[in-house]
Amino acid sequence: MVSTSPFPEKIPSIQKAIAVLWPSFATAIVATGIFFSAFHPKDLVPFNLDIDVSPLAAYSIGFFLFWLLGIVSSYATMYFIISNCQVLNKQQGQFTK
Amino acid sequence: MQSQKTNTGEQGLYAEHKKIYPREVSGYFTRLRMLSVVVLLGIYYLMPFARWDDRQALLFDLPARKFYIFGLTLWPQDFIYLAALLIMAGLSLFFFTALLGRVWCGYACPQTVWTEAYLWMERKIEGNRGRRMKLDKAPTSAAKIRTKALKHTVWIIFSLWTGFTFVGYFTPIYELGGRLFTGDLGPWETFWILFYSFATYGNAGFMREQVCKYMCPYARFQSAMFDSDTLIVAYHPERGEPRGSRRRGTDFEAQGLGACIDCNLCVQVCPTGIDIRDGLQYECIACSACIDACDEIMDKMSYPRGLIKYTTENAAEGKGQHILRPRVMVYATILLVLFGLLVSNLVLRIPLELDVIRDRNTLYRETRDGLIENVYTLKILNMDEQPHRYILRAEGVDGLKLVTDQEEIFVEASSVYEMVVRLQADEFNLEQRSVPVSFHLQATDANHLSIVEEARFLGPGKT
Numbered sequence: 001m002v003s004t005s006p007f008p009e010k011i012p013s014i015q016k017a018i019a020v021l022w023p024s025f026a027t028a029i030v031a032t033g034i035f036f037s038a039f040h041p042k043d044l045v046p047f048n049l050d051i052d053v054s055p056l057a058a059y060s061i062g063f064f065l066f067w068l069l070g071i072v073s074s075y076a077t078m079y080f081i082i083s084n085c086q087v088l089n090k091q092q093g094q095f096t097k
Numbered sequence: 098m099q100s101q102k103t104n105t106g107e108q109g110l111y112a113e114h115k116k117i118y119p120r121e122v123s124g125y126f127t128r129l130r131m132l133s134v135v136v137l138l139g140i141y142y143l144m145p146f147a148r149w150d151d152r153q154a155l156l157f158d159l160p161a162r163k164f165y166i167f168g169l170t171l172w173p174q175d176f177i178y179l180a181a182l183l184i185m186a187g188l189s190l191f192f193f194t195a196l197l198g199r200v201w202c203g204y205a206c207p208q209t210v211w212t213e214a215y216l217w218m219e220r221k222i223e224g225n226r227g228r229r230m231k232l233d234k235a236p237t238s239a240a241k242i243r244t245k246a247l248k249h250t251v252w253i254i255f256s257l258w259t260g261f262t263f264v265g266y267f268t269p270i271y272e273l274g275g276r277l278f279t280g281d282l283g284p285w286e287t288f289w290i291l292f293y294s295f296a297t298y299g300n301a302g303f304m305r306e307q308v309c310k311y312m313c314p315y316a317r318f319q320s321a322m323f324d325s326d327t328l329i330v331a332y333h334p335e336r337g338e339p340r341g342s343r344r345r346g347t348d349f350e351a352q353g354l355g356a357c358i359d360c361n362l363c364v365q366v367c368p369t370g371i372d373i374r375d376g377l378q379y380e381c382i383a384c385s386a387c388i389d390a391c392d393e394i395m396d397k398m399s400y401p402r403g404l405i406k407y408t409t410e411n412a413a414e415g416k417g418q419h420i421l422r423p424r425v426m427v428y429a430t431i432l433l434v435l436f437g438l439l440v441s442n443l444v445l446r447i448p449l450e451l452d453v454i455r456d457r458n459t460l461y462r463e464t465r466d467g468l469i470e471n472v473y474t475l476k477i478l479n480m481d482e483q484p485h486r487y488i489l490r491a492e493g494v495d496g497l498k499l500v501t502d503q504e505e506i507f508v509e510a511s512s513v514y515e516m517v518v519r520l521q522a523d524e525f526n527l528e529q530r531s532v533p534v535s536f537h538l539q540a541t542d543a544n545h546l547s548i549v550e551e552a553r554f555l556g557p558g559k560t
């Protein structure tokens with residue numbers, strides 16, 4: 001990756017956004033499916049709080065939580081790769097001077 | 098294997114996106130693709146309205162946690178079947194890719210299908226390729242705003258219908274439609290209709306080939322399923338080169354030219370904006386629009402067709418075609434085995450489940466008659482679409498007594514029945530502190546509906 005993308009700052013932001021949002025979206029669908037096959041939303045109300053949420057609301061909130069987790073992970077991955085590239089570019093710049 | 102051009106390969110990621118105006122095309126493969134688009138969209142938009150018995154034929158009822166697939170009702174416990182179906186879908190993709198290349202991309206992928214539909218609306222409203230390009234370049238005018246507004250209105254209406262249909266796969270669509278007209282939609286139903294509409298509008302109206310180029314994982318790894326006998330869309334440089342324009346009817350060979358007249362139509366019709374004459378590229382979704390475009394030109398020039406055609410790497414090199422090869426056989430075998438397992442499991446599936454939960458508060462208690470008693474909560478899941486009556490018995494200890502308040506247990510179709518039962522045993526018959534017992538549940542009206550569930554019976558043990 002590093003050698004083929006020497007200028008990560010040139011990647012358009014829209015493509016960065018897609019690279020973060022899209023894989024986490026797909027993962028969230030799978031995670032939501034597996035999670036709610038195993039657990040019924042009514043067993044999950046935290047701390048036995050007496051709140052009334054419809055199943056559809058519970059699944060939707062669950063989906064967005066999974067998506068959020070995926071976004072955090074994907075963003076971290078992208079951040080590390082891009083910052084590594086920038087460090088490498090800097091070092092190479094120093095050597096050529 | 099996939100030979101990727103270096104100048105449009107990975108570096109394409111950093112290029113500014115140029116809007117692609119695919120030129121309209123006609124011909125055999127275009128008709129085939131349109132047929133596929135119409136059939137697939139027809140299935141998508143009509144399926145939720147299909148009925149089976151007294152319910153929606155295909156309904157993934159999330160609130161009720163039941164999936165209705167025609168005659169089959171799947172419960173969360175049947176998750177394994179869905180997983181198997183997904184694995185089979187993946188394997189089918191491998192199998193068809195190895196055999197036919199990217200037919201999925203060109204004919205069946207929702208991205209292609211909806212893009213074609215949106216492109217069709219765009220053409221009807223804005224006109225052909227030349228007019229669309231001219232319109233986009235033209236300065237803002239009332240006419241331009243009117244045309245664009247009309248296009249987006251039509252797109253948005255179609256998107257909303259698409260989103261409504263999507264939610265109709267998860268909520269009974271007739272009720273959903275009723276609530277839509279009375280303005281009674283739930284907040285999450287509304288949200289998902291809008292979400293899916295927006296996704297359709299964005300993907301099919303604007304993102305189009307960029308989804309295939311930048312977002313689709315299959316486009317990246319499909320080359321792993323390719324070999325030299327996989328069907329590809331290819332230009333034949335040995336026949337076409339050197340390309341160049343010429344007068345019709347002149348002897349091009351005498352002029353030192355190949356069959357390609359360099360009309361650029363194959364580039365103009367390409368929905369991903371590539372030049373097939375540069376060789377196989379990962380952007381190519383094998384939609385075969387360039388084949389139809391080129392064949393038409395070949396006809397006009399009275400040259401034989403097939404300068405661009407479906408072929409395989411081996412066939413192009415004159416090595417013949419091999420359809421049955423190890424890779425294809427392996428994919429086919431795994432697919433068949435999985436299919437067999439799935440079908441036999443579905444046929445043998447017993448739509449009945451019994452969960453036994455021992456009362457956790459007390460280990461055991463002694464009755465007035467001096468018997469040791471354990472309390473259990475039973476959950477009977479009648480996953481059948483008919484109601485049933487069941488008889489319950491328990492065994493595992495000599496003289497074990499089952500105490501319930503009902504002889505026969507009646508459970509409604511597709512529902513869960515919860516009941517508390519007590520087991521009583523004489524202390525002398527209990528060898529250990531904890532002995533295994535089993536509950537046997539048998540339907541009175543159907544022999545095959547029977548199930549055994551193990552549990553533990555706790556007592557003081559031998560003293």
